[in-house]
Amino acid sequence: MIKNIAVLGSGTMGSGIALLFAEHGFKVALYEPAGRTFPSLDARIHFYNDLEKAVANADLIVEAVPEQLEIKREVFRQLAEIISDRAIVASNTSTISLQTLAENLPFSDRIVITHFFNPANLIPLVEIVTLPTTSPQIGNELTALLIHCGKTPVVLNRDVPGFVANRLQAALIREALYLVENGIADPGQIDTVVKEGLGLRWAFKGPFEIADLGGLDVWAKVTGHLFPELSTNTLAPESLLTKVADGELGVKSGYGYYRYEDPSSTAEKMKNSIDQLVSFKKRIEEV
Template identity: 40%
Template sequence: MDHPIQTLAVIGAGAMGSGIAALYAAKGIDVVLIDPVPGALSRAAEVIDRQLGVYAPDGVAEARRRIRMDEGLEAACAGDLVIEAIPEKLELKRNVFARLDTLCPAESIFATNTSGLSINAIADSVTRRDRFVGTHFFTPADVIPLVEVVRNDDTSTDTVERVMASLRYVGKRPVLVNRDIPGFIANRIQHALAREAISLLEQSVASAEDIDEVVKWSLGIRLAITGPLEQRDMNGIDVHHAIATYLYPDLENRTTPSPLLAQKVADGHLGAKTGQGFYSWPAETREQTLRDKSATLTELVALLQKRRAD
């Protein structure tokens, strides 16, 4: 299946939706990007032009012409595949898909770019549950290769195959999640890691900078080429079992967000977007820092992909 879809519709022109639109357009797919919020599409156009300069430096204008922008959901009728990338609010997503279900042809495939909401709960809003799937892209959507493709209880094999083929066509590395569980795979592992890191910070074991330094320059480097299960094999499962016997009882295992995390939210210290979180994010350096990190990720992905190809 060389060219699994002809046209993509993306609902939501934020950073995620813009990245998805640019990615598909750069690979020759016609895209309609839809957002009713005033000013959203004009802001997205600037982001997309910058992104296409990375994907298609020799053909930005051509790729840009493949992206049509519209404010009405009716425009989604043109999409063989419709990817929703709106805020993480269950009822908002359900309402959008309920409308799309009445507007789009029966053969259109629907995908929700939720980070962890129930695919079954969102799919309940449509009649085509067999043609409904989760596609969890990662920020930045145009850089991180992996996409989690998540079934609902009724997703057909044909739907999974077509969606995964379309993702491979644009250079993504899709992984199938067979069960609809909260957080899927990546966010469950990420939150387990973050829960322990925040607990270490609360206990004053080390500073935020040093905790991150440990992860980036030990686990982070290794995880780029060896997953946690493969690493257990390489270290020896008996060794892991022995360490787990005494370490697991001491690990953070609370089932509610930590007081430190709750206090950050209450104080409005939400991270880079507010200028203060676990770190300080001065406005004059914040955007440049984020761009630099994105560029570094792009270089790292290219290096890893080249290594794998070789």
């Protein structure tokens, strides 16, 4: 049974994940390497700069360190020497396959992916990825834990880089960047199309439900006519790489596709909107 939870990395995702579990009554240890400062979060979260102490009593360890395989591997190497033989390790990686993460690990039968979405304490979805060698009990235990915390876990059938949500998101941004690079629409117009049209439906209906509503005969035509027109780019787009090279990283650098005078209030406003939208959606769906 999961009682004590350790979260590794107190950045954007680690903070939100720690907050979620603390808000649902779990004892949470939040680890950050020595020398870094901790965000102010919740009195029920205990902060550690010592990995061994942070994971000493952990039944579940959620890894939310930067998306670099070497960093994650080094953290797992350290964990291998100190965690109990019943602790479950869950990575919050956005893109790396579980098979890659589990390679040569002594706890490869107890490592899974729990992919949260930012802000992690507010967005209901968590994608769960396991391997054929993972004990089914681990998947069941994590699913139960996440449901208890008000989440909507989706256990995928198979391990694949990017899982489902990021593959869908990547397909959308590839086409959006193609439209911008070819002068068909600018980022503001594309954001309006998504926010005022597609996104409103997506909060309530998924693509297959929308296909059923529109008629599959219509979708057979739409896909047949449009697929040959769509971007098939397999590289990170030039226009995006140029922005990164110029230090235009988005909200965190104050400039990306838009200018941000006050980056922290932009993130706060987004959290508030999501919080309200999630409550509103629940109310509507209960009717």
